[in-house]
Amino acid sequence: MPSVHCPVCGATIPRAAGAPGLACSFCGFQRRPAIEADATASPFWLQRSLADLPQLLRIRPVSEIFVAGVPPQNPARNLKRLGRDYPVKLIPLVDSDKNIDAIWADMCLPFVADLSAFLNRKFHQLTPGGLLYLSLPVKRPLRAAAALPGQINFFRPKNIMFLLEQRGFKMAWRKNRFSSTLRIIARRD
Numbered sequence: 001m002p003s004v005h006c007p008v009c010g011a012t013i014p015r016a017a018g019a020p021g022l023a024c025s026f027c028g029f030q031r032r033p034a035i036e037a038d039a040t041a042s043p044f045w046l047q048r049s050l051a052d053l054p055q056l057l058r059i060r061p062v063s064e065i066f067v068a069g070v071p072p073q074n075p076a077r078n079l080k081r082l083g084r085d086y087p088v089k090l091i092p093l094v095d096s097d098k099n100i101d102a103i104w105a106d107m108c109l110p111f112v113a114d115l116s117a118f119l120n121r122k123f124h125q126l127t128p129g130g131l132l133y134l135s136l137p138v139k140r141p142l143r144a145a146a147a148l149p150g151q152i153n154f155f156r157p158k159n160i161m162f163l164l165e166q167r168g169f170k171m172a173w174r175k176n177r178f179s180s181t182l183r184i185i186a187r188r189d
């Protein structure tokens with residue numbers, strides 16, 4: 001049977017040609033077909049995740065935070081509005097941004113087609129010691145979160161740590177050990 005490599009841990013997964021999705025028996029990562037197309041981080045999620053912003057500022061007092069996955073209907077103006085309660089400037093992240101100190105990637109990983117490319121790009125956009133905020137739904141025993149519209153990647157708390165460490169990030173903070181949403185601040189080595 002043909003095989004593919006797990007995009008998180010690299011394990012070999014047997015997979016029938018043309019099969020939709022994959023499930024890694026080694027790290028528990030799953031990729032499934034999206035139930036609905038073109039979903040990205042919503043302003044609603046972003047607003048909720050910004051409650052973690054003071055936590056990031058305690059680790060590193062930055063003046064600007066670049067926000068990944070900002071949908072076109074939520075331009076810089078809306079970021080400014082969302083960020084008005086915090087002592088930082090929120091800026092939409094674009095691929096050409098470099099030498100930045102903090103990236104906010106709220107609910108991005110569930111939708112990313114190429115996880116390695118996504119994290120490698122963030123690594124190179126950050127300065128050494130720069131921070132990457134991530135939030136994502138995770139599968140826990142007895143608490144399987146329903147798939148989000150457009151979601152293709154399904155993580156467990158353990159394999160997301162592995163994914164980050166393999167791409168040069170170290171854990172600086174994490175929250176909600178028992179929640180179905182994992183929130184992480186990772187530091188670029």
Ligand SMILES: [Zn+2]
Nearest residue numbers: 006009024027
């Ligand atoms: Zn795996």
